[in-house]
Amino acid sequence: MDASVGLLNKILDCTAMRQKVLAHNLANVNTPGYKRMDVEFRAALNAAIENPDIPGEKPMVVTDTASPGRFDGNNVSLQKELGEMNENALLFQFAARAINLKFDGLRKAARGRS
Amino acid sequence: MPSLGISATGLDAESRRMEVIADNVANAHSTAGPDGKTYRRKEVVFTSHLENAIGGGNRTLGGVRVSDVIEDPRPLRRDYRPGHPDADSDGFVTMPNVNMVEEMVDMMSASRSYEANLAAVRTAKAMANQALEILK
Numbered sequence: 001m002d003a004s005v006g007l008l009n010k011i012l013d014c015t016a017m018r019q020k021v022l023a024h025n026l027a028n029v030n031t032p033g034y035k036r037m038d039v040e041f042r043a044a045l046n047a048a049i050e051n052p053d054i055p056g057e058k059p060m061v062v063t064d065t066a067s068p069g070r071f072d073g074n075n076v077s078l079q080k081e082l083g084e085m086n087e088n089a090l091l092f093q094f095a096a097r098a099i100n101l102k103f104d105g106l107r108k109a110a111r112g113r114s
Numbered sequence: 115m116p117s118l119g120i121s122a123t124g125l126d127a128e129s130r131r132m133e134v135i136a137d138n139v140a141n142a143h144s145t146a147g148p149d150g151k152t153y154r155r156k157e158v159v160f161t162s163h164l165e166n167a168i169g170g171g172n173r174t175l176g177g178v179r180v181s182d183v184i185e186d187p188r189p190l191r192r193d194y195r196p197g198h199p200d201a202d203s204d205g206f207v208t209m210p211n212v213n214m215v216e217e218m219v220d221m222m223s224a225s226r227s228y229e230a231n232l233a234a235v236r237t238a239k240a241m242a243n244q245a246l247e248i249l250k
Contacts (some may be wrong), residue, residue, distance in 0.1 A: 012245070019241060020117040023234040024162075026176040027124030029227050030131070031160040031178055089237045096244040103248070110140050 005102055008095045010048045013057045014041035014093040021061060022078045025076050033073040034066045036081070115165060115176050117238040123163070123177030124231035130180045131158045131224045135217050142212040145200040153210040155186035186211055 016037040028034040041059035069075035115123075135158050144153040158180050165176035187213045196205030 016117075019234075019238055020120060021118045023117045023124070023231075023238065024177060026227075026230045026234050027120050028160070028162045029124075029125070029230060030128075030223070031162045034162045037175075055190065056153055057161060078226065082230060085234060085237050086229040091133055092241050093244050096241075096248060099248050102248075 005099060006106050007045075007048050008099045008102075010045060011095040012037065012092060012099075014028075014044060014090050017041075017061075017097065021087065021093070022081055024077070025081050026085075027030055029074070029076045029078060029081075031042065031074060034076065035069075036067060036076045037061055038064050038084075115174060117223070118235060120175055120177040121231045121234040122129065123179065124234070127158075127160055127178045127180050128224050128228040128231065131148060131160075132221065132228070134183060135221050135224060136172065138212050139214070139217050141238055142210060142214060142217075144210060145198070145207055152190055152208045152213070154190070155181050163248050180200045210224050 021037050021039050025036045038061075039059050041060050042077070044057045044059045047057045064075070067075040067077070067080075125248050139154050141147075141153040147153050158184040160178050161181040163176035163179045165174055191209040192206045193209050194205055195201055195207045198207045201207045
């Protein structure tokens with residue numbers, strides 16, 4: 001299949017995974033001592049751009065200890081998580097629409113008319 | 115656990131917390147419970163949960179869980195009410211250690227956290243719908 005579909009697929013995978021992790025952070029917003037987690041998928045996407053055909057690196061779940069914590073040791077911030085989640089959902093939406101466009105084009109080509 | 119499931123554990127935990135707050139507010143003046151003792155303020159304990167993936171050693175995200183409901187060990191208040199049936203020989207009644215202001219703040223926090231989890235549900239749903247659009 002076309003390389004761009006593979007790459008968009010990877011974006012869908014990574015953003016779906018990140019949505020999960022961000023939802024986990026929000027679920028644990030009141031858990032004492034909980035440290036927020038995030039998904040690092042820049043490396044995985046770069047690998048997918050270089051070699052679209054091999055599966056390559058997987059996105060990594062990392063624990064974020066750098067963000068300042070509250071007095072109970074929890075460092076989840078509601079507004080930050082919601083912001084990241086919106087941004088992530090936009091990226092997912094972009095990839096989904098782009099794949100749609102791609103398939104639309106293929107469909108038109110197969111039918112031989114627009 | 116899928117993203118919706120994780121958010122569901124969050125909604126569950128926050129509504130359990132809300133129940134406990136409601137119980138505290140409702141019993142703010144209960145001088146005698148079923149065991150005859152003065153009511154003590156209760157509090158939920160949240161723990162983050164990881165579940166074992168089927169067949170694999172690596173753990174997947176499992177949301178949050180209410181691991182315990184504990185009683186507040188802070189001292190109970192003593193009010194001078196000689197006419198009260200639960201008053202001791204000196205006329206003092208032991209009152210619950212519920213602080214209304216504290217409960218209100220807790221309630222606001224619970225409601226905001228619930229909303230945040232709902233927002234996560236909405237986002238996950240939108241993402242699933244967009245993925246379904248690819249099939250069209």
